Amino acid sequence: MGSARAEIEVDRKSFSGLRVRLFDEGDIPAVRDIMIQHHATTVFRNQAFSDWKLKKHFQTILSRPPRMVGIVAEWGGTPSGVAWATADSYMLSDGPLFANVQVIAVDLTLGPTRRAKIFLALVAAVRQWAVSLNASHSFIHVTTGSNIKATDRLMKAAGGRFVGGAYVVQV
Structure with missing residues (x-):
């Protein structure tokens, strides 16, 4: 994948000092560190982190499938957050696409604001x-x-509306 990085425009008044762009191969080490931090905060933290599986996800994202995106947020030129999403139609309809975000992870060493x-x-x-x-x-x-x-609170600030939830049933 060359070094060209497509930037994604966001409201610069709200997010000054921040650059948002498509994920590229050079992001792998920093994003891996962010994903390790993210994994350690989840209900799945007792499961071993899989570098193999993450590498496979990176390869998929870098192949740039038409209905998948990997997005990186940089703060001060350093990857500081990542989002990965796919798009498909609702399973019981031929209607419009839905975007499904698999992960949004942010560098937890940064301050809360x-x-x-x-x-x-x-x-x-x-x-x-x-x-x-x-x-x-x-x-x-x-x-x-x-x-x-x-x-x-963050999702509401982003304009999100709660429509359901996730339940974990351990077996």
Whole structure:
């Protein structure tokens, strides 16, 4: 993949100091570190982190399938957050596409205000991508099982509306 990085426009007044663009191969080490941090906060943290599986996800994203996007937020030129989304139609309809966000992860070593700005910029970028596909909805799946109240506040700040939930039934 060359070094060309497509930038995604976000409201510069709300997110000054932040650059949002498509994921590229040079982002792998920093994004891997962010994903390790993210994994450690989830209900799945007792499962070993899989570098093999993450590498496979990176390869898929870098192949640039038409209905998939990997987005990176940079703060000060350093990758500080990542979002990964796919688009498809609802399983019981031939209607418009939905964007489904598999992950939004932010560098947890940053302060809370900066993390919130990065998160909101990534949501805005996903929304922009979904609009470019004429998608009717974007679903951001929150399956971390941690910081639920803070996540709810951020999602509401991003214009999100709670429509369901995730339940874990351990076997």
